[in-house]
Amino acid sequence: MREQLSWKVGGQQGEGIESTGEIFATALNRLGYNLYGYRHFSSRIKGGHTNNKIRVSTKPLNSISDDLNILVAFDQETIDVNFHELKEEGLILADAKFNPTIPDGCKANLCIVPFTEIASELGTSLMKNMVAVGATSTILNLSPETFRVVVEDIFMKKGEKIVENNMKAIYAGADYLKNDPNIENSGLTLAQADGKQRMFMIGNDAIGMGAVAAGSRFMAAYPITPASEIMEYMIAKLPELGGAVIQTEDEIAACTMAIGANYAGVRSFTASAGPGLSLMAEAIGLSGMTETPLVVIDTQRGGPSTGLPTKQEQSDLMAMIYSTHGDIPKIVMAPSTVEEAFYDTVEAFNYAEEYQCPVIIVTDLALSLGKQTVEPLDFSKVEIRRGTLDINAQLPERVDGAYYKRYELTDSGVSSRVIPGMKNGIHHVTGVEHDETGKPSESPVNRKNQMDKRLRKLSDLCNRFTNPVHVHADHEEADLLIVGVNSTRGTIEEALPRLEADGIKVNHAQIRLLHPFPVDSLKPLMAKAKKVVVVENNATAQLANIIKMNVGGSNIESVLKYDGNPFLPTEIHELCSTLIQKSKELA
Numbered sequence: 001m002r003e004q005l006s007w008k009v010g011g012q013q014g015e016g017i018e019s020t021g022e023i024f025a026t027a028l029n030r031l032g033y034n035l036y037g038y039r040h041f042s043s044r045i046k047g048g049h050t051n052n053k054i055r056v057s058t059k060p061l062n063s064i065s066d067d068l069n070i071l072v073a074f075d076q077e078t079i080d081v082n083f084h085e086l087k088e089e090g091l092i093l094a095d096a097k098f099n100p101t102i103p104d105g106c107k108a109n110l111c112i113v114p115f116t117e118i119a120s121e122l123g124t125s126l127m128k129n130m131v132a133v134g135a136t137s138t139i140l141n142l143s144p145e146t147f148r149v150v151v152e153d154i155f156m157k158k159g160e161k162i163v164e165n166n167m168k169a170i171y172a173g174a175d176y177l178k179n180d181p182n183i184e185n186s187g188l189t190l191a192q193a194d195g196k197q198r199m200f201m202i203g204n205d206a207i208g209m210g211a212v213a214a215g216s217r218f219m220a221a222y223p224i225t226p227a228s229e230i231m232e233y234m235i236a237k238l239p240e241l242g243g244a245v246i247q248t249e250d251e252i253a254a255c256t257m258a259i260g261a262n263y264a265g266v267r268s269f270t271a272s273a274g275p276g277l278s279l280m281a282e283a284i285g286l287s288g289m290t291e292t293p294l295v296v297i298d299t300q301r302g303g304p305s306t307g308l309p310t311k312q313e314q315s316d317l318m319a320m321i322y323s324t325h326g327d328i329p330k331i332v333m334a335p336s337t338v339e340e341a342f343y344d345t346v347e348a349f350n351y352a353e354e355y356q357c358p359v360i361i362v363t364d365l366a367l368s369l370g371k372q373t374v375e376p377l378d379f380s381k382v383e384i385r386r387g388t389l390d391i392n393a394q395l396p397e398r399v400d401g402a403y404y405k406r407y408e409l410t411d412s413g414v415s416s417r418v419i420p421g422m423k424n425g426i427h428h429v430t431g432v433e434h435d436e437t438g439k440p441s442e443s444p445v446n447r448k449n450q451m452d453k454r455l456r457k458l459s460d461l462c463n464r465f466t467n468p469v470h471v472h473a474d475h476e477e478a479d480l481l482i483v484g485v486n487s488t489r490g491t492i493e494e495a496l497p498r499l500e501a502d503g504i505k506v507n508h509a510q511i512r513l514l515h516p517f518p519v520d521s522l523k524p525l526m527a528k529a530k531k532v533v534v535v536e537n538n539a540t541a542q543l544a545n546i547i548k549m550n551v552g553g554s555n556i557e558s559v560l561k562y563d564g565n566p567f568l569p570t571e572i573h574e575l576c577s578t579l580i581q582k583s584k585e586l587a
Helices: 017-028 076-084 115-121 125-139 146-156 161-176 203-213 228-241 251-263 274-290 317-322 336-357 363-370 443-455 458-463 489-503 520-526 542-548 569-586
Strands: 006-010 034-040 049-057 070-073 084-094 109-113 201-202 218-221 244-247 268-270 294-300 332-333 358-364 372-373 469-472 478-485 507-509 513-515 530-538 557-559
Touching: 006 076, 006 125, 017 034, 017 049, 017 125, 017 146, 017 201, 034 076, 049 076, 070 076, 070 125, 076 084, 084 125, 109 125, 115 125, 115 161, 125 146, 125 161, 146 161, 146 336, 146 469, 201 203, 203 228, 203 294, 203 336, 203 358, 203 363, 218 251, 228 244, 228 358, 251 268, 251 274, 251 294, 268 274, 274 294, 274 317, 274 358, 294 336, 294 363, 317 358, 317 513, 317 542, 332 336, 332 469, 336 358, 336 458, 358 363, 443 458, 458 520, 469 489, 469 520, 478 520, 478 542, 478 569, 489 507, 489 530, 489 569, 507 520, 520 530, 520 542, 530 542, 530 569, 557 569
Parallel strands: 006 070, 070 084, 084 109, 218 244, 218 268, 268 294, 294 358, 332 358, 478 507, 478 530, 530 557
Antiparallel strands: 006 049, 034 049, 034 372, 201 372, 332 513, 469 507
């Protein structure tokens, strides 16, 4: 009985690969298994190789696996592209339709199943993916009935006949392999799960859920991979709550609409990816200058320009911090798990209003679109804080027609805030430099006062921010400190025990607040390590350079990957081991 295994289905985009993985994973999630899924797909609607790799375990996990136990192939390309991941005892379930062959060097077992033929005999070849799910159930020693509830959820809107036809296809696939001796001796039977009910969702869904829980009732956005699911989530939820989503003509309009709605008192946000973030840069500056709350979600993908729209990368870090011209206060948060994506989104809205500045939540494609098991969220932790805004406040009458001091100089840098319609709250709002009432001013004294006021807002944020650096530190003196950001957390955590087994004392720090940078949290960890290795998915070591700018460190080295794929635990283990070995040789 296996505690975990990895399963992958592949074929041409548009032939049901995603739904196959979704049905398989959702059913196992409901049995109480822990799952981590990662989709490889092309930046087109139909055609091109796609696959969905799903790791299943009786224990918690936060990373894709290094290898593969079962590969379900609907074409030869799936075998040719993915066979190198298969373990020697692995199994290829291939459709007989394309006369599958095993490439040289592949030691996995080939099991040919007539997916398409069986499905066609039942009414339509479109159900071949259901036949494949059924065949998988036999390998894992699961009852085909395991999948009924999921099939009903997906197909009941098309009628009971469609549901039953799909279940027949699952049963037919299961029956085809029942007496196959290769299957009986495959050793791929899963140990029983704990039956605990957990959520199963992508990071984008967690962000959308967090926005709703935070009280956001307006979103303006333009569709873009890998952020579109946030918009789709809000489209499904906000109308039920009296809110609205507007699909704008571009990201510039989306950002400025969100600013306008926030100015009116409605918690609002936008979401995009690198190209959209570039377009929003000027508007983000407007939020900073007018001190209007704004939440922006940036789901990183391969760049520059259109780049790799559907591939993993972490190359927007510098852009998020420094792309806006001029100096403004800005908060950049970086959740590293789906759970953190939910809670951080709630806090982003709180910080945006408390500090009256733009807040950017950065994720990456693996975190945004990777579907994971999530423990039940604790909604009692959700707190809504609106800073100095009090819509019921009785503002004093203005003397001699004087305007309200919306940008009043304060020790904290945060002024009181009003929304349109509040009596005695009239003031100017402009993107040019202004005095305390918002009236345009080019006075050098006023300029310095207002600039200093804005920039001292965030002086206490690093102390207020919950867990700005997620720390795993078992060693007072470490040979190695591994630093990462976003989705690399789970992969690094899986590599740690392997490095420890090599006799390397390793600590781990995952950066969760990129700006302002949590110097006091990271500096002591770096001081306790002989070597610091920064793991990131970009070509120019952006996170490492941010650390050097803020903390310093002559002992920093980088482990970089920028081929569009996320890190594997084995890669981090091997690369870090090599760096340590080289250091010993030089010493």
